[in-house]
Amino acid sequence: MKIVFTTSGETLEAPLDGRFGRASKFILYDLEKDYYEVIDNRKSLNSAQGAGIQAAEAMVRAGAGGVVTGHCGPNAFRALSAAGIAIYSCGEPTVAAALEAFRSGALKPMESSDVEGHWI
Amino acid sequence: MSGAIIEELVVISGKGGTGKTSLTASFAVLAGNPVIADCDVDAADLHLVLAPGVRERHEFRGGHEAVIRMEECAGCGICLDYCRFDAVKMIREPNGRPSYAVDQVSCEGCGVCVRFCPARAIDFTERVCGEWMVSATRCGPMIHARLGLAAENSGKLVSIVRREARRIAEDNGIGMIIVDGPPGIGCPVISSLTGASIALVVTEPTVSGEHDLERILALAKHFSVPTAVCVNKWDINPSMTERIEKMAGEADARTVGRIRYDSGVTRAQLRQLAVVETDAPSADDIRHVWDNLVDLNPNP
């Protein structure tokens, strides 16, 4: 399974970004093969609206099975849920720490969005 | 995610012209080196008092516009038929042949004409619709912007200004952001409100102020932003002031003070000073409002 972490950096030591739709990058981590790639989210950042939806479409194209982030707005939540992608809220400071939390089963899938739209 | 808490005060009004910007300028002085964000991108005025020295300029691109290549236009008129925004006009050429052109002011960049033009004669180009700036002022760093003519005020430029203000605050260890918000209740206001620590609604003791206050309070509540209210020029109509303060209370908004009608406010603006940088009588009222706002701070 591939899990996506929202981030501002390009390595596992990079900070975990609290935003989904307007995160600057994603780290797509392949849990079976134990490697990752970085996906740029600049296109969504530049959207007037619908950044969360555009980012969700990117998740579908990347084949993500789950997303780990800080918070998720209502459009992104609806879009990811329709795509069958679980969203996990995590307060860890780095991608590496969030990956560890995910692997240990400490993270539970969100049942609804937890911030309003246009959350910066 | 950074551990420092950044307080973000957003000054809004619902109705325009109640004194938001004048008050924000004074708060910028009283806050002691905050980051200042002017989110009234349609008609930004704060820079007229704070006199920012621009350090960076960035283009703001948003959406697209359709541009018909006239030489290739077959004159079928499908673009005119399909356009929902009255943005296509027919031009009669000297030889009597009709051709079509897009009015850039009305074009909403939906791309329908581009997609359905049988001659593929329409370009879909990215639109530069404004710019945002990072500047230095005597009160602290300032992020501001200018939205271009007829641009869609979707709130995206507002989001960019807030995002950059937050980044500057984090990078410089500054714990407070003061935002001059836009008027109204639409998308730009929504973008300036979401996730703010506290919203201050500046209103006036008039039937218009009372009417518009109800709508802006509903909006702030909808987005779960703790809200405070202050009445500007309160002595124009004291009984209306009381009604407004009562309405605020009923909507769970805290009244943080009243500012008197004072010609000193305009005189300060003429001198390019914040009111609290002068000896105008209302300066005391403004300091009082600021002190009350600071007391409301949920993260002391």
Add this chain to the structure above:
Amino acid sequence: MILAVASGKGGTGKTTVSVNLARIFGSPVQLLDCDVEEPNSHLFIKGKPDNREIASIKVPEVDESRCDACGECGRLCQYHAIALLGPAPLVFPELCHGCGGCEKVCPRGAIREIDRRIGIVETMEADGITLIQGRLDVGVAMAPPLVRAVKSRLQSGVPAILDAPPGTSCPVIATIRGSDFVALVTEPTPFGLHDLELAVDMVRELGIPFGVVINRVGAGDDRVHAFCGGNKIPVLLEIPDDRRIAEAYSRGELVVDALPEYRSLFSTLLWKIRGSRGKERRAGHVRRDN
């Protein structure tokens, strides 16, 4: 005649000018309140409610039985209002601009358009004034479709005054497009001048003749006068900085009723606007002062 009253800055007195002009018009007139986010004219022109309609825009609805998940709709949509994320497209109605593209592009005819409420349009009659106003539902982002809905209720042949929202972005453009004349209201201060300059650029871009009303003269300085003079922009009216005007306004009273000595000021404004328009028509073209 369609007269739009606008300003770059909020709170300069657009509504004051609009409602008082309507009051002294002297013959049947329509007053359209196009500030659909915060409509205020009805607080001054108290009429009998005549009609109230829900205003909607068209948003897509997908018939999943016909959809084959080709994704054409999502690829066309510029606003992410429809996106293929699962077995069938998901619609995000609040992002939809009502362009109709998805319905046209669907190869299987699986999309139809349905109405989505954005607000209401109300009509009221008061002593020869027909007040038509729009009120955007709180939380709805886009104002221009509702402005267009208000304007669609305009009766031809009867003069109209359009009270615009503040600023120069798309709800204002939607209001003033197609007007015969624009009165720009400002105040004689740095903020007033700055925002007037933005508004002048907007009106010139649209090619509509215009003039300036300066409100609260005496409260600031003469920079707005100097700007108008230097740019050959007619100053149609100067309203003095009279605290009694602010007080009457605060009570929801018309200036021309509460302070009858100001009636002649507004009559002169009306006369000047009619005169300015006359000059434009005789000149046979629209001036583009650039």
